[in-house]
Every structure is written in structure tokens, then in C-alpha cells.
Amino acid sequence: MFANRTNWNLKQNEIADRLQALKALGTPVFDLSESNPTECRFEYLNETILDPLNMVANLKYAPDPKGMLGTRKIVEDYYRQNGIFVDSSQIFLTSSSSEAYSFLFRLLANPGDNILVPRPSYPLFHFLADLNDVELKTYPLIYDHDWHIGTEHLISSCNEKTKAIILVNPNNPTGSFLKAKELEKIVEFAESSLIALISDEVFFDYPFNANCERVSLAKIKTTPTFTLNGISKAFGLPQMKLGWIVANGPRSFLNMASERLEMILDTYLPVSTPVQNCMKTWVAQREIIQKEILARTNKNRLFLHSLLSKPHPASLLNSEGGWYAILKVPKIKTENEWVLTFLEEDHVYVHPGFFFDFEAEAYIVVSLLPIPEVFEEGMKRILKRISETAKH
Ligand SMILES: Cc1ncc(COP(=O)(O)O)c(C=O)c1O
Structure with a gap:
């Protein structure tokens, strides 16, 4: 009945399954994939937008x-x-x-x-x-x-x-x-x-x-x-x-x-x-919200830099702008395994590199938009997990 162009594999992947299961149990998850600005507690000028x-x-x-x-x-x-x-x-x-x-x-x-x-x-x-x-x-x-x-x-x-x-x-x-x-x-x-x-x-x-x-x-x-x-x-x-x-x-x-x-x-x-x-x-609120978003992305990025200023098995890739950061992680696990480990052991959700079609493993991608409390705790947990796993 359907056109071939819609013959996608629509089965939810393992990562989405586990995330859904955690949420169903009411487990708080540090969502470092969040890139919807309306969910990241920016101070929008509500009246200017709604009036x-x-x-x-x-x-x-x-x-x-x-x-x-x-x-x-x-x-x-x-x-x-x-x-x-x-x-x-x-x-x-x-x-x-x-x-x-x-x-x-x-x-x-x-x-x-x-x-x-x-x-x-x-x-x-x-x-x-x-x-x-x-x-x-x-x-x-x-x-x-x-x-x-x-x-x-x-x-x-x-x-x-x-x-x-x-x-x-x-x-x-x-x-x-x-x-x-x-x-x-x-x-x-x-x-x-x-x-x-x-x-x-x-x-x-x-x-x-x-x-x-x-x-x-x-x-x-x-x-x-x-x-x-x-x-x-x-x-x-x-x-x-x-x-x-x-x-x-x-x-x-x-x-x-x-x-x-x-x-x-x-x-x-x-x-x-x-x-x-x-x-x-x-248009009058464009610069205001942009400044707020830029301050957030820079703050979260600087925090990542500070965490990784000491030797660590993960490294941050250089980038010039946008709302994301990429971490190169040790290949001792696949990207899928890393993301599932972070989710299950640390309750932190990040994107695997393959989601963006990286040519090689192993990378993870995090959004720089989440509020600093969430971003910092989430990052600390996964960087700790990576260094402990790499030691064994
Ligand atoms: C590179 C890029 N282009 C376009 C879009 C979609 O933008 P829009 O909301 O205007 O469709 C996104 C959304 O994340 C994006 O990352």
C-alpha cells in the first residue's frame, strides 16, 4: 500500500528503548542531547513574543x-x-x-x-x-x-x-x-x-x-x-x-x-x-536571546575545557560555533555501548557519533544548551565513567 520511499526501519533503537524505560520508571535523566531552546530555561521576553x-x-x-x-x-x-x-x-x-x-x-x-x-x-x-x-x-x-x-x-x-x-x-x-x-x-x-x-x-x-x-x-x-x-x-x-x-x-x-x-x-x-x-x-528580541544562548554555550564549553585540562582518556574536539560539542572517547567500547552505559549506570543521555554519520568510532555528541547544573553534573558523571572504565 505504501510508497517505497517510506520503507524506513521504524523500529525504535536500543538507546531510545532504554531511555523510555528509565523515564517510565520515573528515573531522572541528565539529558545532554537537549537542543530545544524552549526547554533550556532561557529568559524569553514572554510579552514581546506573545503580544x-x-x-x-x-x-x-x-x-x-x-x-x-x-x-x-x-x-x-x-x-x-x-x-x-x-x-x-x-x-x-x-x-x-x-x-x-x-x-x-x-x-x-x-x-x-x-x-x-x-x-x-x-x-x-x-x-x-x-x-x-x-x-x-x-x-x-x-x-x-x-x-x-x-x-x-x-x-x-x-x-x-x-x-x-x-x-x-x-x-x-x-x-x-x-x-x-x-x-x-x-x-x-x-x-x-x-x-x-x-x-x-x-x-x-x-x-x-x-x-x-x-x-x-x-x-x-x-x-x-x-x-x-x-x-x-x-x-x-x-x-x-x-x-x-x-x-x-x-x-x-x-x-x-x-x-x-x-x-x-x-x-x-x-x-x-x-x-x-x-x-x-x-526581531527586537533576537539579539537578547542570541546573547543568552551564546553565554550558555560558552559557559558549558569552558566547563568542559576545565574538566579536560588534566590528562583524560577522552578529548574535546575543537569547534568554532553552534550548539554542540564532540568528545572523542576510547575505542574500548563501541559508541552504542558507551551511550548505553552512560544511560544505565549514570542516567546521562548523549548522542552517539554514528547518529551524525561519523566515518569512524568512537565519538559522542552533547548539546551545549542544557542549564549548567544539568550539563555539569552530566559531564562529570560520564567523564568519571570513561576514566574508570579505561583504567580496567
Ligand atoms: C543544520 C541544521 N539545519 C536545519 C535544522 C532545522 O531547522 P528548522 O527548525 O528551521 O527546520 C537543524 C535542526 O537542528 C539543523 O541542525
Whole structure:
């Protein structure tokens, strides 16, 4: 009865089973996978967020496939503040960046075409690819005290069926920003091979150090580019569901892409009117919540550094931004075994590296968003567990 594209293995994995069992027993679990900002006790300006929902303008429906002009102007402003000049006509609103990916895959690829994604990276790509009948190919992110894009590998992985290269900037979970030199090479290749570039910049506003080298794809005009972002991370408001695509490139490409993208969006009209109206007010709280989130991620990261400043069998990988940290753990257990041990023995929940498709074992990934009491206790427990296990 069902389409093959939904033939996923839907059986809950062992880790999720054990977590569910612990919760059912009422056992408190230190959840170091928590990356939902609304669950991490940030001080949201509740009235600023809620008041504009009660506007009379929210009762009127005047759909524009690209999204309301006033809201697109706010997005245009967001880029201008970063020295990037795009016009509101290049901006397309969606209900999330995940949805934006789907629309772009529909715009660019026929069934059987392929799209390149970084490895390790965000686990949702596999589902997005299946749902849109495209194949995924990967290119490596290489770690040698810093993360680099394997550009040679990226280039050699493309073939005549490659329709887009995805850059996650900064990448989840490696927290590595795209560098100007890497971008230059990739743009030159994309331009010569007619492959579109898609840059996912949902964590762009979260560098650990404000001076770190960051470059947004939104300003690239020499080749077709699509830059994704949204309020789920940039405003800490995932429940409100608003994302956007900035299309850029040569004028003739932009005209054709815009017409087609507009038709896709017109078919769904995915963004709610109240959310678009609220953006005028919500934009005022962006910097406040970003500062709070950045203070939290930096505090938790510094704590991790301090715990690991003495010799320890686990080590923290360098990263430049985002909401995650990666720990390399001894290979005396598999990632699955480590995560199950932390869960059962220490009541701490973390993600295994394989969840993000790391090429080798053994890594664990933790979110830097949890409140410090939870983060610090959880980290102390698992680092103690690792050093004790490594001694035996
Ligand atoms: C790299 C990356 N892109 C996109 C998303 C999804 O963003 P949105 O909530 O706008 O769909 C996530 C969510 O964690 C993410 O990690």
C-alpha cells in the first residue's frame, strides 16, 4: 500500500528503548542531547513574543507566495546588518529550513539525481533525500585539530547527476564554519559544472568567538546559490515555524529560479500570517536571546575545557560555533555501548557519533544548551565513567 520511499526501519533503537524505560520508571535523566531552546530555561521576553499574536491584522489573509513583503524586508535587514546586500525579491519564506530543503530539492533534482552533503552532519538529510526521491552522496569533513572540507574529495564525488552541494555553515555537530579559501574553490567548481550551492546557516549567529572567520554564501552572485536560515535557531523560536531561502546568482538564473520557486511556494503557501506579522516585534528580541544562548554555550564549553585540562582518556574536539560539542572517547567500547552505559549506570543521555554519520568510532555528541547544573553534573558523571572504565 505504501510508497517505497517510506520503507524506513521504524523500529525504535536500543538507546531510545532504554531511555523510555528509565523515564517510565520515573528515573531522572541528565539529558545532554537537549537542543530545544524552549526547554533550556532561557529568559524569553514572554510579552514581546506573545503580544503581537493578538493583533487585528492577524485576522486578514492576503497571501503572497514568497511571503509578506514586510517580513521579507526584515530578513533583508538581517543580512544588511552583516554587510550583505540582498533584495527582498531574492527572499522566499518557508515554515522551516527543513521545508526549504524539500522545496529546493524539488526545484533542482529529478528522481535519481544526487545531492552532496557533508559527513559527519545533520541526520535529517537522509529522510529529506528519501522524501524527495534524490540520492545522497557525501563529502568528508576532515579533523586535524580543526575541521576542513575535503574539497578534492567533494569535487571528485560529483557526477553528471549531481544537482546541488550542501554546505552546513557552521556544520552540525562539528561546529565548523566555511572558510573563504574553501568557498573560493567550491564556488569556482560549482560555476564550471553548473551545480547549485545550498548553504544551511541556521547556526551562523552562534560563533564561540565573535572574531572567528565566517563567510555567508548569501552574498555569492557568480554562481547559483541558496542560503537557508530561520527563526528556529536565529531567534530561539523553533515553535513559531518560520524559515527562509535567499536565492542569489547571475540575473538570468535568478529570474528563472524565482518563477519556479514561487510556483512551488504558491502551491503550499506554507507560512502563517500571524507569524509573519509578529516578525516586526520578534526581531527586537533576537539579539537578547542570541546573547543568552551564546553565554550558555560558552559557559558549558569552558566547563568542559576545565574538566579536560588534566590528562583524560577522552578529548574535546575543537569547534568554532553552534550548539554542540564532540568528545572523542576510547575505542574500548563501541559508541552504542558507551551511550548505553552512560544511560544505565549514570542516567546521562548523549548522542552517539554514528547518529551524525561519523566515518569512524568512537565519538559522542552533547548539546551545549542544557542549564549548567544539568550539563555539569552530566559531564562529570560520564567523564568519571570513561576514566574508570579505561583504567580496567
Ligand atoms: C543544520 C541544521 N539545519 C536545519 C535544522 C532545522 O531547522 P528548522 O527548525 O528551521 O527546520 C537543524 C535542526 O537542528 C539543523 O541542525
